[in-house]
Every structure is written in C-alpha cells, then in structure tokens.
Amino acid sequence: MKSKGLALSLFAAGLLTATMAAAQTEIQVWVVGEPGETVVYEELAAKYNAEHSETKFVITKNSSDIFNPALIPSLSSGEGPELFVYGTGPGQPAAIVDGGLVADLTGYYRRYGWDKIIPQSVVDVTSSGGKLWAVGNEVETTAMFYNKAIFDKLGLKAPSTRTDFDALIKALKLAGYDTPIGLGGADKWPISHWQSMMYGRYASPAGLQKVMFGGGAWNSEEFLAAATRLQAMAAAGDFGPNPVADGYAEIMEKFWAGKIPMTFTGSFAISNGIAAAGDRIGEFDVFQLPPFETAQQINPTEGIGSAWYISAASTHKDEIAAFLNYLLFTPESRVTLLNAGTTPVGPLSNELPKAKLPHLSQALAALNDHDRGNGTIYAYLDTFTPSDLTTLTYDGLQALMLGQTTPKQFVDELETAWQSDKAEGKILKPGGLKP
Incomplete structure (x- = not known):
C-alpha cells in the first residue's frame, strides 16, 4: 500500500509539474548582440524567470544587420518579439508608432513610478501624441576628461568658473601644451558633442525643447551665442593650432599617452582608456565644464x-x-546593469555606492547626479535630427572651427534645413506626456 501511495504521489507531482509547464507563458525578447555573446539582459532574465514561474522571458540576440531589417516585417505579421530594443532617432520610432506596432506605455510609466526616475529629456524623445512609447536604455554622458598627473605637476585644479577655465588654458599653453583640449575635428562628429553641450548650456533644457518640439529656431540668439563662443575657443587655440588636423582615434591615443591634458568625450571612451592607459588609468579624472556665462x-x-x-x-x-520594471528600475538590477557597463536612466546616487565601477565611470555618474536638478540636456543632438541636417551640421561645425564660415551663417543654414525637414515631417514628433 505504501508503494501504491508513493506512486500516486509521484504521479500527482508529475501531473502538477506538467500542468505548470503547460501554463507557463514564453515571451520572446529581441536585443542587438552577436549570437553566443553574453549580455546582461540574459542574466537578469534568468533571475526573473526563477522567481516568476508563470512566465519565461527568452532573450534572442541578433547583429544589427539582421535585427533591423527583420523587425518591422515580423511585428507586422504578428510573429515578432513581444519586447524589443530599437532606436529612437527620427524615422525609426515613427515607423513603428505610426504603424500601430507598439503599445502605449503611459499607464505603466505612472503605475510603476517611472515618472519619478526618467529625465524629461529622455521622455521627450520616447513619446509623441502625449503618450510614452518606449523606455530609454543605455545612457551615455559627456564631460571633460583630464590628466591629473599633468595638472598636479603644474599645480593646476579642475576649474569651477569660466575665469578659472580661461586661466587653466593659458597655464597649459605656457607649460608647452599647444593643444590644451584634444578635439578630433577631422572626424567632424566629436565637434558635435561640444555643440550639443554648449547649445544646452546657452539655451537651457527648456530652450532646446522649444526648438526641437515647438516654435523655436536654431538661429535664435542663444544658439548664435553658443556657436560664437565655440568658434572663439578654436580661434584662440584652445583646441590646438589646427583643431581638425587629427581624428578622434589619434586624439584619444595622445590623451591616454599623456601628451594632451584634456579632451571632451563620453562614457563610451572609458573601457578603451583603461586598456590604453593600463596601470596609469588612475592618473585620469573628469570634470564638468563651468558655466560659460x-x-x-x-x-x-x-x-x-x-x-x-x-x-x-x-x-x-x-x-x-x-519585467521591464524589474529589469530597469529595481535597485538590484540597476547595480547589475552598472557593473556590466550599461547605465540605466535616471538618478544613480543609491546604486553607485554598491556598484563595482572603474573610477572614471563612478566619477562621471556622480557628476551627473550632482547637477541633475538643473535639468539634463542631450549629449548627442545629432542622433535626434534628420540625417541631412546632421550632415550639414558636421560640415558646418568643421568650417566654424577653421573660420571658413561665420556663426551667423552656420546657425542660419541649420534653421533653413530644419524648417525644410519640419515641413516634410522628417523631425521627431512633439514629445512630452499629457497631464
């Protein structure tokens, strides 16, 4: 009788297991990556699946040359992924939002309190029609990277005012550094990082939002002032005798080798810097450029x-x-993302002390959190403008650095192209959410 009871118990347990397996919902998640390459989302999905037996999130990785062409047809057929990572620039979200292929996330945004975490600048480029269509991912930021060893040798400190900054540039030149700030202008796009930061400083986050999504103009006074200041820095030799002589790779090689004291670049440069500088990586640090006005x-x-x-x-x-809330907004997951080199959106003051990050990554994130209350601005404006305007901007910025165009001509050309793109519906649709 005992063996019969045991057999019945085992049968019941097996039946229960089979029933649970049958009831489990498998949800396909597409991310960009090489097959066989480990991504942090797999690790987090495995942890979530272990705690939620009713669902199983399956991460599928494809290289971008396969992912991008396959996504929209698969979504249109109803056979695509239920959750996926995709771009946010002009054209990409419009194709899937206007096509009715993605869900409105506004309710979840408020239900889970994402509205208290996601910066407005990120909401603006992931929403349209008063609704949120996507949750921003993989944050990058820019700041001034500098060689502390050079600064210490010359008795210099990171500047806190424009007067300090101007004095710093002068001191570096007197010490024989004819290129105080490496630019990489031969590649054009590094100059646009300066443009993005300076446009934000001179116009403020609200001013940028007005021109991106309202009736503002790229040739208004604040943007003209930013272009004028940038050209003046180039003319004064802040970026060296020829700011477009070297490309980004050459500048970064010189910077990590200790031949250039400073360069304005992004968080994406840190891993290469660690490899290039080796044991000397502790000689480097970051600071925010002080206000220009x-x-x-x-x-x-x-x-x-x-x-x-x-x-x-x-x-x-x-x-x-x-699952998205767990993946991107729970403290444990945010620390895991940071440790894997992926920065989640929003404040990180609670996560940074727990994360095991390189010093430069920690310092850069701490700088952002310190001034986050002032409002954030776009690190890369070129990713949110139409491709024709981006090309015009790149060429114009290089001409601006060389004194081949005036600041007024530069901003007027941008505004003319912007109005044309706006009339043709090429720009991002107005962002922001309805109250």
Missing part, C-alpha cells in the same frame, strides 16, 4: 543609445511591463 547652470548631458518597446500585438503587456 554668469546666468548659466551646469546641465548634465545624457543620451540614450536605444529604447525598450512592447509589441502592440502582445497579449501579455502587463507581464512584460512588470
């Missing part, structure tokens, strides 16, 4: 590399939103 504040720069979308066809939107 008296009335300005320091506005941290933040740019998202991509965003998370939920398929409109999914019948598991609530389950996916819960």
Whole structure:
C-alpha cells in the first residue's frame, strides 16, 4: 500500500509539474548582440524567470544587420518579439508608432513610478501624441576628461568658473601644451558633442525643447551665442593650432599617452582608456565644464543609445511591463546593469555606492547626479535630427572651427534645413506626456 501511495504521489507531482509547464507563458525578447555573446539582459532574465514561474522571458540576440531589417516585417505579421530594443532617432520610432506596432506605455510609466526616475529629456524623445512609447536604455554622458598627473605637476585644479577655465588654458599653453583640449575635428562628429553641450548650456533644457518640439529656431540668439563662443575657443587655440588636423582615434591615443591634458568625450571612451592607459588609468579624472556665462547652470548631458518597446500585438503587456520594471528600475538590477557597463536612466546616487565601477565611470555618474536638478540636456543632438541636417551640421561645425564660415551663417543654414525637414515631417514628433 505504501508503494501504491508513493506512486500516486509521484504521479500527482508529475501531473502538477506538467500542468505548470503547460501554463507557463514564453515571451520572446529581441536585443542587438552577436549570437553566443553574453549580455546582461540574459542574466537578469534568468533571475526573473526563477522567481516568476508563470512566465519565461527568452532573450534572442541578433547583429544589427539582421535585427533591423527583420523587425518591422515580423511585428507586422504578428510573429515578432513581444519586447524589443530599437532606436529612437527620427524615422525609426515613427515607423513603428505610426504603424500601430507598439503599445502605449503611459499607464505603466505612472503605475510603476517611472515618472519619478526618467529625465524629461529622455521622455521627450520616447513619446509623441502625449503618450510614452518606449523606455530609454543605455545612457551615455559627456564631460571633460583630464590628466591629473599633468595638472598636479603644474599645480593646476579642475576649474569651477569660466575665469578659472580661461586661466587653466593659458597655464597649459605656457607649460608647452599647444593643444590644451584634444578635439578630433577631422572626424567632424566629436565637434558635435561640444555643440550639443554648449547649445544646452546657452539655451537651457527648456530652450532646446522649444526648438526641437515647438516654435523655436536654431538661429535664435542663444544658439548664435553658443556657436560664437565655440568658434572663439578654436580661434584662440584652445583646441590646438589646427583643431581638425587629427581624428578622434589619434586624439584619444595622445590623451591616454599623456601628451594632451584634456579632451571632451563620453562614457563610451572609458573601457578603451583603461586598456590604453593600463596601470596609469588612475592618473585620469573628469570634470564638468563651468558655466560659460554668469546666468548659466551646469546641465548634465545624457543620451540614450536605444529604447525598450512592447509589441502592440502582445497579449501579455502587463507581464512584460512588470519585467521591464524589474529589469530597469529595481535597485538590484540597476547595480547589475552598472557593473556590466550599461547605465540605466535616471538618478544613480543609491546604486553607485554598491556598484563595482572603474573610477572614471563612478566619477562621471556622480557628476551627473550632482547637477541633475538643473535639468539634463542631450549629449548627442545629432542622433535626434534628420540625417541631412546632421550632415550639414558636421560640415558646418568643421568650417566654424577653421573660420571658413561665420556663426551667423552656420546657425542660419541649420534653421533653413530644419524648417525644410519640419515641413516634410522628417523631425521627431512633439514629445512630452499629457497631464
């Protein structure tokens, strides 16, 4: 009788297991990556799956040359992923939002308190029509990287005012550094990082939002002032005798080798810097450029590399939103993301002490958190403008550095192209959410 009872118990247990397996919902998640390459989302999905037996989130990785062409057809057929990572620049979100292929996330944004974490500048580029369509991902930021060993040798400190900054440049030149700030202008796009930061400083986050999504103009007074200041820095030799002589790779090689004291670049440079500098990496640090004018504040720069979308066809939107909340907004996951080199959106003051990050990454994130209350600005404006305007901007910035165009000509050309793109519907649709 005991063996019969045991057999019945084992049969019941097996039946229960089979029933649970049958009831489990498998949810496909697409991310960009090479097959076989480990991504942090797999680690987090495995932890979540272990605690939520009713669902199983399956991470599928594809290189971008496969991912991008396959995504929209698969979503249109109803056979694509239910959760996926995709771009946020002009054209990409419009294609899937206007096509009704992605879900409105506004309700989840408020239900889970994401509205208290995601910066407005990120909301602006992941929303349209008063609704949130995506959750920003993989934050990058820019600041001035500098060689502390050089500064210490010359008795210099990171500047806190424009007067300090001007004196710092003068001191470095007198010490024989004919290129105080490495630019990499031969590649054009590094100059646009300066443009993004300075446009934000001179116009403020509200001013940028006005021109990006309202009736503002790129040739208004504040943007002209920013272009004028940038050209003046080039003319004064702040970026060396020829700011477009070297490309980004050459400048960074010289910087990590200790031949250039400073360069304005992004968080993406840190891993290569660690490899290049080796044991000398402790000689480097970062600071925020002080205000260029008296009335300005320091506005941290933040740019998202991509965003998370939920398929409109999914019948598991609530389950996916819960997973997204775990993945991007719970303290444990945010620390895991940081340790893997992926910076989540929003404040990080609670996570940074627990994360095991390189000093430069810690310092850069701490700088952003310190001034976050002033409002954040776009790190890379070129990722949120139409491709024709980006090309015009790159060429114009290089001409600006060389004195081949005036600041007025530069901003007027941008505004003319912007109005044309706006008329053709090429720009991002107005962002922001309805109250």
